[in-house]
Amino acid sequence: MDIKKQALSGAFWTFLQTFGTQFITFGVSIILSRLLLPSDFGLIAMLGVFIALGGAFINSGLSQSLIRTLEADEEDYATVFYFNLVVSIFTYCLIYMCAPFIASFYNQEQLQLIIRVYSVTFVINAFSTIQITRLSKMLDFKTQMLVSIPSLIFSSIVGVIMAFHGYGVWSLVWSAIVQSLASTIQFWYHCKWRPLWLFNIEKFKYHFHFGMKLLFSGILDILFTNAYTIIIGRFFxxxxxxxxxxxxxxxxxxxxxxxxxxxxxxxxxxxxxxxxxxxxxxxxxxxxxxxxxxxxxxxxxxxxxxxxxxxxxxxxxxxxxxxxxxxxxxxxxxxxxxxxxxxxxxxxxxxxxxxxxxxxxxxxxxxxxxxxxxxxxxxxxxxxxxxxxxxxxxxxxxxxxxxxxxxxxxxxxxxxxxxxxxxxxxxxxxxxxxxxxxxxxxxxxxxxxxxxxxxxxxxxxxxxxxxxxxxxxxxxxxx
Structure with a gap:
């Protein structure tokens, strides 16, 4: 398939995935907005900066480096996979320890347990980062759609049922965890790639050299994108x-x-x-x-x-x-x-x-x-x-x-x-x-x-x- 056909095919499946995802997410958000209070959404929004920072640390820009590397091999993928996994565990531990200070900053005691549970998604998502990267590099967005839509539907059902039964903010937390778990399992099933027991220092340095700058850029962007949420959450x-x-x-x-x-x-x-x-x-x-x-x-x-x-x-x-x-x-x-x-x-x-x-x-x-x-x-x-x-x-x-x-x-x-x-x-x-x-x-x-x-x-x-x-x-x- 030539590049034009690949691009058109990728655009078609990406459209279905993104439109389907946004349609379901928007529909579910309408239902949840009617069942939950604005303050429930506000509590999750307060955690947005920490969740986003965790995701940025785990990826560290290495996925983009893999995509732009024309001759990426098994050593490249395995090296980035193990790095992402180790960083995800480290990030979860760091967030776990910082949870009391985060709750104190917002004067919301319940945030301590919420962020400790929600942050489990860091480790879960790290297991599927390379699978997604490989599929994107091959412009295989059909498989990504076949994974993301069912995962979202299942997690949305869980969230709505919990909200209907009065679980409040926890319906949002567990919906996110279920979505991460369901999508990761499916990516491992559909994508036959498995990491070799390899870690190449030179390849890591190459990808990290490119990704490190994107990481710092991403951190800055996340901090300032969420700055308004942080300030409003702190003072309002x-x-x-x-x-x-x-x-x-x-x-x-x-x-x-x-x-x-x-x-x-x-x-x-x-x-x-x-x-x-x-x-x-x-x-x-x-x-x-x-x-x-x-x-x-x-x-x-x-x-x-x-x-x-x-x-x-x-x-x-x-x-x-x-x-x-x-x-x-x-x-x-x-x-x-x-x-x-x-x-x-x-x-x-x-x-x-x-x-x-x-x-x-x-x-x-x-x-x-x-x-x-x-x-x-x-x-x-x-x-x-x-x-x-x-x-x-x-x-x-x-x-x-x-x-x-x-x-x-x-x-x-x-x-x-x-x-x-x-x-x-x-x-x-x-x-x-x-x-x-x-x-x-x-x-x-x-x-x-x-x-x-x-x-x-x-x-x-x-x-x-x-x-x-x-x-x-x-x-x-x-x-």
Missing amino acids: AASQVGFYNRANSLQMLPASTLSAIVANVSFPLFASIQNDEVRLKSVYKKIMQMVIFLVAPTLIFMAVLAEPLFRFLFTEKWLPAVPYFQILCINGILYPIHSYNLQILNVKGRSDLFLKLEIIKKIIAVIAIGISFQFGIYGLLYGSVLSSILAFFINTHYSGKFLRYSAWEQTKDLLPTIGLSIFIGGVVYICDIFWAVNSLNDFSRITFGSLIGALLFLSFSYLFKINSLTELIHIIKRK
């Missing part, structure tokens, strides 16, 4: 963390879904054409425009219809999250742009530049948090938007040089789609006010607003000959 009630977490996760849904679909395929694809700069730029440009064409209008329409959307999906108790969500939607539009610009640095093997950019962005983020914190939660939210806008220009500095595709050129290519989305969003907002005055129910407001927004956006895109719509039509016709 757990329910406020729950509102922020719900708003943030919902605004990330369209961006992260599409980005994950494309990123899983694009990184191996970019890696395979990393030395053909003309082709790399062309592919990168088309992918970026297509993702923004889908993400920007979706998020803007969701922001406009946020009040009926939250009330319909999550009930009245989640309405305080609406203004948080509307502000954070700006970050959601910028998320794919950040992701793909940084991906180019990894493809080119410049993890040193990746780390450098992360340090610069975090310094700016610290300044923004320090200033915006004085204005409460809303100040923090607007500060995060400003940091994200500045991050766009920082992220495009080196990738723009590698691709000869500057921040200004990227802005010119993406601005028509974003501008049109904002204009149509304004039309939808005016229509929604009319429907609200005439006492239409929330479902009708969401349905009519979405339909009108989508029809107008597609019509104007066709009228103004936006390239992404043309590409999308060609893809559909080829299918």
Whole structure:
């Protein structure tokens, strides 16, 4: 199978996996949001930074190194496997010992036991990291889908049953553990690779040299991505963390879904054409425009219809999250742009530049948090938007040089789609006010607003000959 067919096949199965995963996760989150309290979600969100840090330490960027290594052999895979496993055990022990201090920091005593139990997922997940890496390297996303979807369904059933029977926050904890265990068992069953009893120091140094910079970059990114959750959790009630977490996760849904679909395929694809700069730029440009064409209008329409959307999906108790969500939607539009610009640095093997950019962005983020914190939660939210806008220009500095595709050129290519989305969003907002005055129910407001927004956006895109719509039509016709 040639690379184009592999990429299309990978994109198809990745789409099914990601869409299926997000669809199930979103559906289950609606059910759990109705059964549980915002404070239950807030407690889990408080642990998010520690769970993410544990995952970063376990992987240490070595998986990306394996993917970009064209001639990786059994020694490479075995070496990284045993390293991941040892680090996962060490990380669990460290988290276990730090649990009392974490609980004390948030003034939430029950967090001590929660994080000690939840962190078992570190060790479980370490057993399947290489299996996933090998499947990704071979662009075998069909197997990954056949593993992830059943695991998620089973764990979701466990979580909903526990929540229905009053287990509260523990329904979220055990759902995560069951999902990790189910997926790991299936990956070992489907992927016939088994680690040899080998550990090559030289190969470890090679992968760690590349991965170490990604690890530090990942740690910085995790700390500052979760900085707002940490600050809100430290100085505000757990329910406020729950509102922020719900708003943030919902605004990330369209961006992260599409980005994950494309990123899983694009990184191996970019890696395979990393030395053909003309082709790399062309592919990168088309992918970026297509993702923004889908993400920007979706998020803007969701922001406009946020009040009926939250009330319909999550009930009245989640309405305080609406203004948080509307502000954070700006970050959601910028998320794919950040992701793909940084991906180019990894493809080119410049993890040193990746780390450098992360340090610069975090310094700016610290300044923004320090200033915006004085204005409460809303100040923090607007500060995060400003940091994200500045991050766009920082992220495009080196990738723009590698691709000869500057921040200004990227802005010119993406601005028509974003501008049109904002204009149509304004039309939808005016229509929604009319429907609200005439006492239409929330479902009708969401349905009519979405339909009108989508029809107008597609019509104007066709009228103004936006390239992404043309590409999308060609893809559909080829299918």
